[in-house]
């Protein structure tokens with residue numbers, strides 16, 4: 001075992017020591033971002049996937065948007081937050097009928113361009129996408145009607161969009177991204193302002209700890225870290241923001257009451273249980289699974305940070321959610 005690995009293993013034993021290491025790393029990320037360095041491992045989803053795994057992932061993400069968003073065919077203008085290292089979902093959106101897809105990412109996910117070209121080629125064989133290829137070889141920077149906007153956080157992009165351009169999108173979508181935003185709630189308001197009437201937000205949000213303290217510690221350990229420390233760990237590096245389902249629901253119901261939107265929040269994952277398939281509202285989940293997840297929360301909640309003390313156990317039991325909102 002290398003010295004680096006030994007130190008890592010030791011640090012992992014104590015959550016507070018690990019948190020201190022994350023704070024230091026986040027400071028470094030702040031400096032990197034300030035100097036314009038945006039290359040990151042985050043979003044490098046396809047780097048370790050086989051070609052067929054990549055295709056399955058892209059197809060699943062696209063199919064989920066259709067299924068849970070109850071979208072027959074995509075159309076008009078789309079913004080995808082945090083596409084990571086691949087524009088496959090955007091290509092399927094274009095093929096389905098969209099005129100334009102804007103890809104908004106704060107970081108430039110590391111990627112292997114040759115591997116990506118092979119993925120696009122295989123996807124094209126399956127779905128006849130050659131009309132979007134503008135060069136002899138597949139080049140993700142030159143896909144017709146697909147515009148990468150890398151290096152600007154979604155927070156800033158949608159704030160500017162709401163202030164300057166208003167409702168320009170028919171769909172604003174993301175997978176495993178909202179939990180990385182440093183300010184997802186204000187950004188959701190801006191996103192609603194950026195939708196055309198009838199436009200939809202479709203966001204699958206993974207509220208787990210993303211390996212911060214797991215597997216060495218239980219899956220809700222990250223809720224034990226005091227709020228000021230957690231903020232210092234997460235803001236620059238894009239670590240999970242710990243926004244729980246109740247906070248999304250409060251914001252969405254406020255916007256619903258003001259007449260701006262209709263919405264639904266489907267549970268995708270429960271603590272101590274796993275994936276909920278098909279995704280569904282909490283009350284419709286098997287009561288035994290509900291009980292198991294709530295019991296897990298209750299067995300750990302005495303140690304949670306103050307921020308979570310008054311949050312209902314049913315809400316803390318939800319570790320993944322599919323947010324669907326339609327602008328009236």
Ligand SMILES: C[S@@+](CC[C@H](N)C(=O)[O-])C[C@H]1O[C@@H](n2cnc3c(N)ncnc32)[C@H](O)[C@@H]1O
Pocket residue numbers: 040042043044045081082083084085104105106107108109152153154155174175176177180181182238
């Ligand atoms: C877990 S990856 C998901 C990538 C891709 N959607 C997928 O399903 O494979 C999270 C993505 O969100 C991006 N991201 C993180 N914080 C962001 C922010 N504030 N604004 C926009 N994108 C952000 C990351 O760069 C990364 O591409």
